[in-house]
Amino acid sequence: QSVKHLIVAGESCPIALAKQWSKGRQLYNAYGPSETTVCATINAYDGTSGILSIGKPIANVQVYVLDKYNQLLPTGAIGELHIGGVGLAKGYIGKPALTEQKFINHPFKPNGSEKLYKTGDLVRWLDNGELEFIGRADNQIKIRGHRIELGEIESQLQQQAGVEHAVVIVTEAQQLVAYVASRVQGLTAAQLQASLKQHLPNYMVPSQIVLQDVLPLTANGKVDKKALPAITADTHSDYVAPSNPLEQTLCEIWQAVLGVKQVGIYDNFFALGGHSLLVMQLVSAANKAGILLSARAVFANPCVADLACSINESANIVEGGQIVEKPAALKLELAAHELALIERQ
Secondary structure (H helix, E strand, C coil), rough: CCCEEECCCHHHHHHCHHHHCCCCEEEEECCCCCHHHCCCCCEECCCCCCCCEEEEECCCEEEEEECCCCCCCCCCCCCEEEEEECCCCCCCCCCCCHHHHHHEEEECCCCCEEEEEEEEEEEEEECCCCCCEEEEEEHEECCEEEEHHHHHHHHHHHCCCCCCCEEEEECCCCEEEEEEEECCCCCCHHHHHHCCCCCCCCHHHHCCEEEEECCECCCCECCCHHHCCCCCCCCCCCCCCCCHHHHHHHHHHHHHHCCCCCCCCCCCCCCCCHHHHHHHHHHHHHHHHHCCHHHHHHHHCCHHHHHHHHHHHCEEEEECCEEECCCCEEEEEEEEHHHHHHHCC
């Protein structure tokens, strides 16, 4: 309790940790790479905000959020953080090529006398004029045509009540899996997935969320991704049983197509081993059961719950063993043509 001022830096600080240690003292969240003489921005955290920003630039430092064309981005748009000012290093000793790559000419001062440092960190401006740290640019991935920042998913997870820490990885099957540290009893993966869907598009919601008391750490305090438990086709998020005949039928079809014993309505088709060819089998099996859907619908709604909602809104469904036509009935498409189009995208 004798500590009245606490500055954290060097690694992204989880919001839960900031709230815990800001009680009874002033906590500062600082940011800055060595190339800018360490500190570049700082935030005096008030202990109440749900986002732990990296604040605003300190004196004699200028910061810019730019796109790949070195153009300014508006509030809310994610881009690479560029730093200028008197604290900027002159470059890397004995590495002229790297210096030229990372220390670029200032795009808004064309006389060539000033430089900006490309941090490689993704950030965005918040409405209050502070910067939110998203993650490393080299932690950006592309899955089925969508560009995804893993740090943005982790940031959203860490803003959820009861979440102490979170890390998101990509499996060999190109599926997003989140590992979450939480000691809150009753918190489920389904609850976290439902909450994420309110803030992120479906393709950014992890197909599986693994809850643990703590995440394994390396000697220097970072998450040890190599020590995380392996994900297999039988690894499920919390099982949620089907609640209506349509969900029950879809779960049974998935079990048959995927060759697994149990499928819950929030299990992800691709995380359980599904792929393009099995999507075609799934569409065919559903058609034989009287449920007309498209391959595109499966890709867009890889969980039974979402797919059932989509079918109820736009497709033919089975009621009492009979196909019921709906006004906006979705016609069965040429699966091979559609899959080829999706995979090209």
